[in-house]
Amino acid sequence: MCNAYEQHVKWVEYCKMMQALELGIPTQQSELDLPESDDVRVNDMAPVMRAARNNIELVSMNFSFPPSGPKGGPVFNFRSEGRSFANSNRCLIPASGFFEFTGKKYPKKKHRFTLGGQPFLAIAGLWREAEGNHPQNFTMLTTSPGPDIAP
Template sequence: MCNDYEQHIAWAEYCRMMESLALKIPSHQTELDLPQADDIHINDPAPVMRAAGDAIELASMTFGFPPAGPKGGPVFNFRSEGRQFNNSKRCLVPASAFFEFTGTKYPKTKHRFTLNGHSFMAIAGLWREGVGNKPPTFTMLTSEPGPDVAPYHNRQVVVLRPSDWAAWIHLTKSEAELMLPLPEGSLSAETVRAGSE
């Protein structure tokens, strides 16, 4: 499952994409709200996109919902099938790439996935307010794997078409329409680290 992703999105490119989608950015936001990172892991802070009035703002949150019980770990991936999210806090996780791992021995082989035709992607997510003095948290939604991810993993994060970003934030389409893997050829995969045999 996706527990590692990369965020190298140029502020100018982010602004161009948002403008092309007719999505407003709050006037106070700058490139400082979109920090660069080679690897964002569980429990790391990262920017997510969420509704803020008639705009979409970037807000820093921690990757992974807190454990549900004393023995559990953070919930960083959340199954989307059969669920309704109209009463959930929905967000988009901007990423230039996400990683999947194959193999049984550490270090595993690391594969980098990017969205063809775009410099970055947005993964469907959910967010929750922080408890006490802790920051808000977010998790990524998952689905059955599409043809581009199936050779590497039996699940995948939900990468939304840019034209569906607002539909997810405002839930103007059904979950069944949005929580689907992209068609074959939408994602490119490259092996960035060979693992142990």
């Protein structure tokens, strides 16, 4: 379960990728909409990519959905198997790498995963509108790990 990632996506690399995919970037967007972070963790604000008319906009949102009940915790991963997200607010989370942890005792061993040879990757996610005192927020979609990631 991924609960941390790094965001060192360079604006120029982001723009190159968007141009290669023939996707528009809103004219008001700049490198300020893609702030770097060594460790984006649950409840941190971070940029996500989402559809906006004929463009893909970067929007800062809170990493995790609020708890569903009074005793629940934040929802930072959402399993995708057996579910349809056709009517959901889908997004992509730009990241230069993500972290997984192994071990049962603190401190756990931290493992960093990147997309070899590429400047960044985009993690599938879902986002929600702001509600009450909660800002717009997002969660990562997860699936069973492949052999290159499974412990």
